[in-house]
Amino acid sequence: MPDPDHPERAFCCHGCKAVFETIHSEGLDNFYDFRTAAAVTPRSLSRADIERLRELDHPVAQEEFVAPVKGGLEAQLLIGGITCAACIWLLEQHLGRHSGVQSFTVNHTTQRARLVWSPDQTHLSDLLIAIHELGYTASPYHTDEAELALKAENRSAIIRLLVAGIGTMQSMMLAVPLYFEVLSDMSPEFVQLFRWFSLLVATPVVAYSARPFFSNAIRDLRSRHLTMDVPVATAIGLAYVASAWVTFFGGEEVYFESVCMFTFFLSLGRFIETRARYRAGLTGAAMGSYQPRVATRLQGEESEVVAAHQLRPGDRIRVKPGETLAVDGVIVAGQSTLNEAALTGEYLPESHGPGEEIFAGSINGESPLEVQVRQTGSRTRLSGILRILDRVQAEKPHIARMADRIAGVFVSRVLIIAPLVWIGWWLAGADNAFDITLSVLVVTCPCALSLATPTALTSATLRLRKLGFLPTRGHTLETLGDIDTVVFDKTGTLTEGRLHLLNVAPEGDLSEQQVLAIAAGLERHSEHPIAGVFKGMAEEPVEQVNNHLGQGLTGSWRGKPAVIGHREFVSEHVGRALTPPEDAQGIDLWLAIDGQVQACLLIDDRVRADAYDAIRTLQARNISTVMLSGDRSSHVERVARELGIDEAIGGASPEDKLARLQSLAEGDHKIMMVGDGLNDLPSMAGASVSVAMGSATDLTQLRADAILLSGNLQLLVKAIDASRETRRIIRQNMMWALGYNLLALPLAAAGLVPPWLAAIGMSASSLVVVLNALRLSHGHADPAPADNPQQTTSDGKTATVT
CATH class of the missing domain: 2.70.150.10 (Calcium-transporting ATPase, cytoplasmic transduction domain A)
Known part of the structure; x- marks a missing residue:
């Protein structure tokens, strides 16, 4: 760290001096404790640079990467110049102290930042200038640039894997003659030559392919958070240093082939895991690229x-x-x-x-x-979906956090056990005490435990997104598997939410086609939802149309008075009481010409085509179905009877709905609430999982735990099945990972597992659980049964209406 009393002795330029003074004045001196690499050199911004950044304050320029959020605006930025975790720490601390900044977070992997600020207190350009003055760059995030970054990261992972693979093959070729004494008369000079070649092969593997393990381990130790990278880096580092020491100064054993093999197999398992994330990232980028740049x-x-x-x-x-x-x-x-x-x-x-x-x-x-x-x-709606996906990927579900905690505990125990194993074998006079200790470190690495859970969650989320079910919260996927009761709103959820013509009952001389054409000619002058039923129909010309609000319309058809409207309104014009058909459902609309009734048109909302199958499938999985609606009881009763709903309550206020959900929750039920309107928000907040229809209002979708993008109710069943299958896969992976480690640890400690076999066993364990998790993205697994079946029957039900 520079000397604050004599800064001119430590700085290479005025830019570095300015940054140091900024860090020192804001009390951010811990930056130098966190730093693991040299930061970028700051530079003074030219007038042209400042003017270019000022242009981003214009609303037109912000349309592509800025969106309104609660309390201000949110911008998605791409940060350049980040070299280590200290850079992110400095940026977040520095920006967080600016007036008007509500939050600023940077993702180290993607170098993507989320900035939320109040435009009344500061300008976006002021914050971007602050980032540039620190020596970094900030630009609007675009999906094509993100896709390029993803491809670059994937390319680097492939190159690291290839380097490790080539090093493994070459080092094994050099080690086999020494292991199996193929050349029994090999001179010491020739053995030493093999060791030097092995050192030459292993060095790029350790320096390049294994570099992420070392950088992550240093980061974890600084933050006092143990992950699997700590024992991985410890094993690789110890084996390489010990082998290099023997090569330079003499000794019995070298472990270059174990170092290369360990790095290769671990990189392979991690590469397969990152491929799932890569595909998920490309999906998001591809969605963003659906919005063209021109029109x-x-x-x-x-x-x-x-x-x-x-x-x-x-x-x-x-x-x-x-x-x-x-x-x-x-x-x-x-x-x-x-x-x-x-x-x-x-x-x-x-x-x-x-x-x-x-x-x-x-x-x-x-x-x-x-x-x-x-x-x-x-x-746009698509941009909103992309922001939701970003938020979900940023959140870490409880089950993933639990796996990390278990892995951290396991790592700490292994780091204690490994030295004890070495001490025990050294006191026993064993020549291979280091070999055994190295095997313990390698074979017990909890890679499978840390890798498999996020891979399973990512794969399942990607699969559901492709189907049209979008989780918007980190807990959604794991909570869905516990659902035993699904509560539906009626209008817009179980029904289509718009009126349809169900039947035409002619009562005069006009044909059905003429009746509909005259009705369409009258209703085209109305903005009432009923008028939407007749849009797109052939029309008869109707003149002198008058709209009687809440009652109907009158006009002149071929010189004759025409009237359409509710029963009482038309009754007044024809001079007699009207009686709808006995099997009439919904709204009865009447048409009269020249004082004569011509037809009764029955209009009502229509049940969704997929609702019946969805209800039946839920009930077949022992999931109760409830309908809560503010609509009149007679209509609720008819829809419930048609669909076979277990329980239906009509005329329910938002408070009534919430009270019913609380009653179900007190009975230890796990509830999914499906709705589409603002009046559903209170009850959705009281459910374990809330799902908004794709046609729901923006506020309803914003508050929901998931969005049914396609509106297909059958996806509710697939989402529950996917959650249960994900839980089953994770449980399998956890049992396998823990069982493998508990079995391998005593074998390695007993000296029965050489380092090269430990590397294969650990990597094979990781590959098994990762490949098992990747099955979720293809949907090949059979639906898992309910964890807590409820006593619910699905045959012969009648709706209970209160």
Whole structure:
């Protein structure tokens, strides 16, 4: 650390001096205790650099990487110049002390930062300038740059693995003659030559391929947090140093082949584990790349290609067949099919027409569309999904933290046992005391314990995301497996949440087609939800239309008075009471022409096509189903009876719903609440797991533990099955890892396992659990049974309505 009394003696430039003074004045002198590598050299920012950073304060520039959050704005940044953990510590401490900064965190692996600040107290450019003045760089995060970083990391891992593999083969070729005395008359000089060649082969393996183990071990020791990298680095370091000592000064044994083999097999297991994370990262990057950088904006009869971030709400754009939508918007002209796999996980395209809302990331099918822009940049639905994925990956579930704690305890015990083993064999006069100690360190490395749990969770999350079920909290996946009761809202969850024409009962001379055409001609002048039922139907021209709010509409069809509306409203116009059909369900809408009733149209919400199968499948897994709805009891009763719901409560207020969930929770039930409206938020907060439908409001999705992107209720069952299967896989891995270590430790301590065999055994153990965990990403495993079956029957149920 420089001398604060004579700084001119220690600094190479004014930039370094400025950084030191900043660190010293803010009381961040511990930076020099944490530092494990030389930091980048700071530089003074030019006027052009400052102006370039000031441009990022403009709302247009922030659209791609800044999003509003509670209490301020959130920016995703890519930080350059980080060389070690001390750099991150310094950045987080320094930025955290700036006025207006709510939080600033940096991911060491991806060098990606999340900055939350209050725009009323500071500008984004001021914070970026502060980062640059420390000697680092900060730029807006873009998915293409992140993908390049992921590919670079993957490429480095492959190169390290290749170096370790080549070193292992070469060192074994040199060691076999010495081990098995193939050359029995080998002279001491020739043996020494083999050792020198082995040292030459092993050095790049230790210096390059094993470097992550050493850097991680140093970091862990500084933070007083033991992980598997500590015994790994200890074993590799001891074996290499001891072998080099024997090579230089003479001795009995060298362990270069064990060092190379150990590094190779451990790197192989870790490479397979990181491949799962790499694929998950590429999935997120690929989702981000679904948003194109340009769009075709319409201005009257003219069109121009503009950058997507230049679009504003209210603009009109043209989306050609095969193009990807750059914004969230509403179709104003055209009819086409859209592939929405990036958003919903459904790979079959859906047909969309005028008036329907579509989202960024959707790929247009066969016909051009004109779309009015609603949301752009970081405010699109796809950007929101990406932010949720980032948050989930940052959170560490309880089961992963538990595995880390067990591994830490195990490592500490091994670090105590290994010296005791050496002392015991040394006192016993054994010549191979070091060999035995090395085997203990290698064979008991808890790699499988630390690697398998996160791999299983990552694989399962990736699988569910592809299906269209997006976990938004770290605990979601592990909690789903305990669910024994699923509580549904009705409207928009079990039903489609919009009115449909169920039946037409003609009562006059007009045909059904004429009745619907006249009704569509009248309703086109209304904004009531009922009018949406008739959109897209053929229309008869109707003149002089008047809207009677809450009652109906009147007009003139072919010179005759026409009226459509509720029963009482039409009764007044025809002069008699009207009686709906006996089997009438939902809303009865009446049409009369020239004082004569022509038809009764039955309109109601419709049960989702997949709801029946989802309810039956849940019940087959011994999971109770409950429906809580604020709708009228008669409609709730009909839907419950149609679906076979175990229990249904109609006319329930948000407080009633929460009280019912609390009652279930007091009975030791683990509850999943599925809803889509703001009125569901209180009850969703009282559930073990809350799931928001893909059509739910933004606030509902923000508060939920998971989002059903595709709206397919069958995915609830698949999510529960995936959670139980994940738990079963993790339990298998934990039992295997602990069983292997408990069996291998006494064998190694007894001197029955040579170092090279210990390396193979440890690596094989890691590979077994990692490959077992990777099965989850393909969904090959059979659904696991419920851990706590409930006494629930599914045959012959009738709904109980209160």
